[in-house]
Amino acid sequence: MESNFGAFQGNNSVIRSLATLAYEGRRPAFAQAQLLAALQIIQHGDIQADQMKGSWAGAMGQTQFIPTTYNTHAVDFDGDGRRDIWNSPSDALASTAHYLQSSGWQKGQPWGVEVQPLPSGFDYSLADGGVRKSVAEWLQLGIELPPGVSLPANVDQLSAALLLPAGYRGPAFLVLDNFRAILKYNNSSSYALAVGLLSERFGGGGVIRGSWPKDELPLSRSQRIDLQTALSAKGYDAGNADGIIGANTRKAIRAAQQALGWPADGYPTVKLLESLQGR
Incomplete structure (x- = not known):
């Protein structure tokens, strides 16, 4: 790409x-x-x-x-x-x-699958790349596949993570080990997701069903630095204020979101930045 x-x-x-x-x-x-x-x-x-x-x-x-x-x-x-x-x-x-x-790519296995909107009361803190469960366990937590979508019979025991590329307001994906193989090529979830969806488009699929929050623009680098600075000032350790939203920053975001009573999806937004800055 x-x-x-x-x-x-x-x-x-x-x-x-x-x-x-x-x-x-x-x-x-x-x-x-x-x-x-x-x-x-x-x-x-x-x-x-x-x-x-x-x-x-x-x-x-x-x-x-x-x-x-x-x-x-x-x-x-x-x-x-x-x-x-x-x-x-x-x-x-x-x-x-x-x-x-x-890098671990398994022939015949999917990279992932888009799932239905998550159920009310879902624990969004589970949408962390470090939290991995079998597909069967995710389904037991209330995650559902879209109508007409099925996975190979042996996939239910494979390890998967929940990915929310645009936070709780956007589409949700269960990503499997082949997704991790793509990450070894380029360690960016956005990149790996784009590769996975594009590969499906070649076969006539890959259309995202969930709505994307188009009114919520991604933070600029300066805004990401401001967010990290504000998080640390409030006692949420975001690590170095370098503008890179890594594991430490997402953990800090989740803690701040939980304190505010918001869904703890770890997604950086202007709304959170303004709240932390008292605006």
């Missing part, structure tokens, strides 16, 4: 980008490892240095592999002697499939 199906892979020299980041970036050790891996790719003969283009951060090819991932998982699927994730869709897709398989 980052490359618009391979149409835009980045015009930066991967070697130049990684050399710059290795010298003055925020994670020099990481960039140094990627730079050495990129040089190994060139040495192997998969691509010439002047043709190794990618993003400013060194991600490259149609599916934006970093060099170390390339060296571990890239494959020559079309048999031309080169692992060409830049120009060969076959190599790019097969390499990505190899990566997902190595």
Whole structure:
């Protein structure tokens, strides 16, 4: 998705980008490892240095592999002697499939499923990626599949988490281990959800049934920093005020929501920010 199906892979020299980041970036050790891996790719003969283009951060090819991932998982699927994730869709897709398989992808299993609106009185604090239950246990808590939607017979014992990408007012999903495999590719729930839904769209599905709270815009980075600062000032430890809504911040949000008598879904909103700021 980052490359618009391979149409835009980045015009930066991967070697130049990684050399710059290795010298003055925020994670020099990481960039140094990627730079050495990129040089190994060139040495192997998969691509010439002047043709190794990618993003400013060194991600490259149609599916934006970093060099170390390339060296571990890239494959020559079309048999031309080169692992060409830049120009060969076959190599790019097969390499990505190899990566997902190595990350725990289970063939024939779904990534997840959208569920019906959650029942009244549901404990929204369970909508935490760290809370995992079997699908059967989630169904026992009152979660229901949409009419006409069924899962393979063996799925009910698989581990799943409840995902509320827009908080309690938006759609709800049970996400399985294949969702976690996508997260290993890109550790963003929004990214993994988009990949899962897009994959279903290719087969005619993937239409979100639940309503999305379009009147509730996502917080800007400065607003997220303000929210973290306000949470910590009220005694809810949100961790560093860096604008990244991670596990600590979501835990703090839930505590604040519970104190206010709101559904504790851990979702950051303008309403919560204004309440904490006394507005």
